[in-house]
Every structure is written in structure tokens, then in C-alpha cells.
Amino acid sequence: MASGKKVFIIGPGFIGWNVVELLVKEGYSVTGYVRRKEHADGIKASGADVVMGDLDDTAKITEQVAQFDVVIHTATADHLPSVEAVIDGIKKGAAKGHMTSFIHTSGASVLDDGSKGSARSDRVYSDKTRHDIDTVPDDAPHRPIDLAIVKAQKELAGKAKLAIIVPPLIYGYTHGRGTIQLPTLARFGLKHGYVPCIDKGLGIGANIHVLDLARAYIYILHHLESSTPEQTLENPYFFCEGSGDAEPSWKEYAQGVAASLHQAGAKVDSQPRSLTSEELYGDLLGPYTTAVFAMNTRNRAERLRGLGWEAREKDWKQSWVEDELPRVLEEGDTRFGGYAPIGDKA
Numbered sequence: 001m002a003s004g005k006k007v008f009i010i011g012p013g014f015i016g017w018n019v020v021e022l023l024v025k026e027g028y029s030v031t032g033y034v035r036r037k038e039h040a041d042g043i044k045a046s047g048a049d050v051v052m053g054d055l056d057d058t059a060k061i062t063e064q065v066a067q068f069d070v071v072i073h074t075a076t077a078d079h080l081p082s083v084e085a086v087i088d089g090i091k092k093g094a095a096k097g098h099m100t101s102f103i104h105t106s107g108a109s110v111l112d113d114g115s116k117g118s119a120r121s122d123r124v125y126s127d128k129t130r131h132d133i134d135t136v137p138d139d140a141p142h143r144p145i146d147l148a149i150v151k152a153q154k155e156l157a158g159k160a161k162l163a164i165i166v167p168p169l170i171y172g173y174t175h176g177r178g179t180i181q182l183p184t185l186a187r188f189g190l191k192h193g194y195v196p197c198i199d200k201g202l203g204i205g206a207n208i209h210v211l212d213l214a215r216a217y218i219y220i221l222h223h224l225e226s227s228t229p230e231q232t233l234e235n236p237y238f239f240c241e242g243s244g245d246a247e248p249s250w251k252e253y254a255q256g257v258a259a260s261l262h263q264a265g266a267k268v269d270s271q272p273r274s275l276t277s278e279e280l281y282g283d284l285l286g287p288y289t290t291a292v293f294a295m296n297t298r299n300r301a302e303r304l305r306g307l308g309w310e311a312r313e314k315d316w317k318q319s320w321v322e323d324e325l326p327r328v329l330e331e332g333d334t335r336f337g338g339y340a341p342i343g344d345k346a
Contacts, residue, residue: 008033008051008068010061010082011075012043014177015105015170018214019072020048026218033064042175058085065089070101072217077107077142087152094159101161101224103217104149108168108206108239108297109141117199117250117294125299127166130235141291153236161224161232165216167240168297169253171316172210173323179210180285181292182320185257186328188283189268195258196275196284198294201251205297206241209313216240216301219309239301242311250294253316260321264329 005028012020012032023030024047032043033051040050053060058081065071066089073086083104090100110133113121125132136143146164153162171179189195208216220238248256254272262270281289301309314322 004029005069006067007031007070007072008064009048010071010073010086011055012048013039013074014174014179015167015210015213016072016074017043017046017175017177018211019074019217021046022214022218024048028070031064031068033061055079055082058082058088061085062089062092065100066092066096066098068100069098070103070221072103072105072221074105074217077105077145080145080148083145083148087148090152090156090160094156099160099229101163101221102149103163103165103220103224104145106142106146106164106166108166108241108299109291109295110136110143110146110166111297111299112141112203112291112295115203115294115296116290117197117201117203119296120202120204120249121296121298123296123298125239126302127235127237127239127299128302130237133166133237150236153233156229157233158229161227161229162236163220163224163232163238164236165213165220165238165240166299167208167213167216168206168243168299169316170208170210170213171319171324172313173319173327174210178324178327182253182257182316183324183328184284185254185293186261186325187331188280189258189261190266190328191283192280193267194269195254195261195272196280196293197251197254197272198275198290200274201249201254201272201294203250203294203296204247205250205253205295206243206247206299207316208240208242208311209316209319212242212311212313213240216304216309219304219307223307235303238303239299240304241299241301242313243316244300244311246315247298248316256317256320260325264325266329 010033030048035054261268
């Protein structure tokens, strides 16, 4: 079914590189859109072609998108110009009778209730219908871009198939790359002697291993391929959480990181401390600290599970201790200055 179909992946980095490999394995002809030569070499070694460029080169993105059967955006959830360029490319192709499937990567922080670690939410979002996510404020994180895609979906009715995947906290280590949240908490701990949680750390953060997430894109793509454009109009959203009912709070994440650092012999308290002073947010994610480390993002990937997908990789604790923690400890404290993904020196 897949052989001969052309896929364009924008930003095949931590998430997308794994998607590239799965697509190549299934017989798709894959092209990655990358900005660094050293990254391009890795993508080529995985069996894909490469187009060099950055997200602000919108004319190039539009030109490329119009030539492909499938477009997947995994670079960021927050770059509207590149998404608009994708939409323009899809419309350009549609004008010539070309049908494009597009999967955009959003993020579960769109669901956050703004409690900033002070309260646990009882609300669990479902993607079974679009009703739950349609109640999210228009100015929520990532939401303006999601809405631009929804608008384009209506305008392209019958001429394209669009989907939005909404992953939560992503963990794991692949291709020399790691994640954001847990390593950043650890680096903070190595610098200050304790791992922080924001306020009481009561926010609930669902999670997903990057390899489980990568497989989810393939399930969504196959779903789009087997659906009519009219069917895809009903609901573009797909959650992708692997934690199910075992949802950790941000305090529990911090406890896991603190305990592992302490056990490894680092001079870090074995228990986290509440961080209420914004003076130290710069050593986490600056103004985005509460939006990343204190969210309530409870959700269920009902649609993906209905397609046969299931989470099967290591849970977050095992993955952190076995795969990510050793790399953070190898860094020492010379690189620390807030968020910097493991292996990404750009």
C-alpha cells in the first residue's frame, strides 16, 4: 500500500527521525527538511533524501509540499509561518487535483488549566470526538496554530486530509538525542543541589515514549489513507499518551529524578523542593516554566487505541534511569544554562 508514496517531513529531529525510519521501512519515499548538514547526513543514512532549509523559508516549504503525497510537521508546535506555508502548498497541489495527507504536531499543554502546580485536575480529556478539545480557549498554548489547521481543513474539504497529533511529556533517548523536561530538572538539580517542583507540584502530566509516539504517526497516516476526506473532517485530533491511569504528578516526576541523582552519587537532595521564586525560572524554561513543568494535561488516546496502537516501550522511570540519566551525568555542569536537549548543541 505504501510503496511509491512520497513523504515530506519538516524537522525530522527527536521525534521525526524515528518517524523517518519507520516510513522508510514501510516502503515510503521520504524526504526530510533539515537546516544542518550534520543532521542531514544522519537522515540520509536512515534512507531518506534531504532538502536543506529552515522554518522561515516559507516559499521553499510551500514549493516542496505541493509535490508530496504526505506531509508531516514535527519541528515545533509553535511556528505559524511554516504551518501556513504547508497549507499554501497543500492548496497549490489541490488546485491541480493532488490529494495530500498532512499530520501536524501540537502538544498537550493546550489542555492546561493554568493552576501552575497548585491543584490536581479532575478533568480527563478524550479525543473520541472533537468536543473536549473544542472547549479549549483560543489563546491556549499551540491553539492558534491548531485552529489555523482546522480552518484550512474546512476550506480544503474533499481536497486534503489533515490531522493533528497532541503528545504530552515525551521521554526516551534515540539517535543521540533526549527530551526536555526530565533532563532539565536533573541539570537544575546538579547546579543547585536539589530538584524543583513548581508550587506543590500537583499538576498531572501524561507521558509517552518517543518510539511509541513515532509509531502513532504511522497509525494516523494509515488511518488517513484509508479514510475519505469527508471522514477526516469529523475530528482531526489524536491524543497519544502511554501512561493511562498511572498518571504521575509533576512532584512525582521531580521525586523520580531527585532519587535517581542521589542514588547515582550526585550531590543532590533525595527529595525535591517546591520552587516558588521566579528568579530561578531561567534555569528551567524561563517564562514557559509553569507551562511546561506544572501542567494539568490529563488525556486519553482513545482514537489511536481504537486503531490498534498501544504503548509498549519502557515506562518513564525505567527509561530515565537507564537511558537519559547516564547522558546527563556525563555532561557534568559545564553546559548548564536552562533547557538544552541532550545531544543538541544548536
